Amino acid sequence: MLLEKLTNASGVSGDEKDVRKIILDELKGYVDEIKVDRMGNIIAKKKGKVDKPHIALAAHMDEVGFMVKGIDSAGLIKFAPVGGVDARILISKMVYVGSKRIPGVIGAKAIHMQKPDERKRAVSIDELYIDIGCKDQAETEKHVSVGDYIVFDGKYTEFGKNRVKAKALDDRVGCAIMVDLLKMDLPITVTGIFTVQEEIGLRGAEVAANQVNVDLAIILEGTTCSDVSDVEPHFQVTELDKGPAISLMDRTSIYHRKYVDSLVRTAEEYNIPWQYRKTTFGGNDAGRFHQAKSGTPCVSVAVACRYIHSPVSVMSMDDFKNTKELMVKFIDKISKGGVL
Template identity: 55%
Template structure:
């Protein structure tokens, strides 16, 4: 299954090569041109049969993770975060380090030895380390070096009623939907862009959008889902199983109202459940796409995912399928004209 392979492939921000290679292999026979730009974005062009606005559909390849910052004399590994991580969930998590995928586990001082204040707050990164089973600095350095990327060792698992747990659903769900779109038949030309380093500041989207100069930008995302206990209703951004999430605004973009209304109408006309993303936390690649050159109108379609930016996220397969369906309906609507 494509989504399984995508989520189980490691691609920390700035080190997306393995994900990029998988994507190129998947789409190479379905598009007219593929370019990898200087910073690693994949820009695929699928030529249509009719004149249309210049459409850019984007999903980011990278995931949050860690990077080796120091190797102690004891052989333990110090690290720094890459992207926004909740350090409260890191202790005891299994990881793999570097291209050789050296296994390790994140550790800390045992709770029996922690003093009162240490027990009452999240441990800092300075208090955490990775144990790879090395007994000395020399032994550790034979397997790991400073600057190696560290990914969570987490497998794709289907469980419960139509649920999936996996790492990097943000944003391998978007990559998977975009691959599926590029494999399908469309009458309009599409630039399918798989961006790098979104998690560390929307880095890849700006250069890609500058080159393409889109009229319309569609961002595909795995977004926060907070339908869990002790969260006020007004802070519940999305709910699992309630359908694709349509963004109103976020920290980087106020999304185009006409394009958003088109998406909502398509969902209602085709009996696709949908929801609005009801908070403005965070941002996505639209923050750079809508500012490129003379600007572009943008929209974001998201799959709600619990526990994003952690070693394991959870999504509903029906939300994923319906987001992909709504995306294709939107592309077909753009073919008809009238949005520009």
């Protein structure tokens, strides 16, 4: 399954090559034009029955992770975060280090060795290390170098009732949906943009957005889901099994209400469950697309994912399928006029 291949691949921000290769291989023979720009973004154009209107779909290839910043005398690896990661979840988690995917374990000072005041506070990333089983610095340096990327070990697994757990569902879920859409016969011209370095400041999107001229950009995301214990309903950003999450506003964008309302009407017309993304926290590549050139209208549609930016996220396959179905119907609606 494509989603499994994408989530199992390593693609920390700035090192998206493995994910990029999967997508390029998948799109062979399905698109009319394809290029990789200097940043590493993939820009793939699929011609429809008509050229106008012309829309863009965008999803980011990168994931949060870490980078090696040093190796101590005991052979333990010190590391820096790449993207937003909560240090409280890291102790004892498995990771892979470098291009050789050396397995390692994130460790910290044992609790019985900690002073009373240390036990009362959360550890910082500076206090953590990665153990790859070497006896000293010289041995570790045979396998690992400063600057090597580090990725979570979180294998794709189907479990429970229609659930999937995997690392990097943010945003390999958007990439998977977009690849599937670009393989279809589309009624209008669609440019699929797979961006890099979203997790460290929407950097790939800033470059990619200025290379295309489109009438609308649709950002496909994996977003925060907080439908768990002790979270008040008004703080639950999204919920599993409630369908694609449509954004009104976030930290980087206010979405064009005309297109938001059209998405909602499309979902209701075809009995596709949907929900609003109920927070203004965070942002996505729309933050760069809507400011590109003379301005590009944007909407954001996301799949709800619990525990994003961690070793393992959880999503509903129903939400995945319904998000893709909404995109199919919305693109068809655009082709018939009345939206753009």
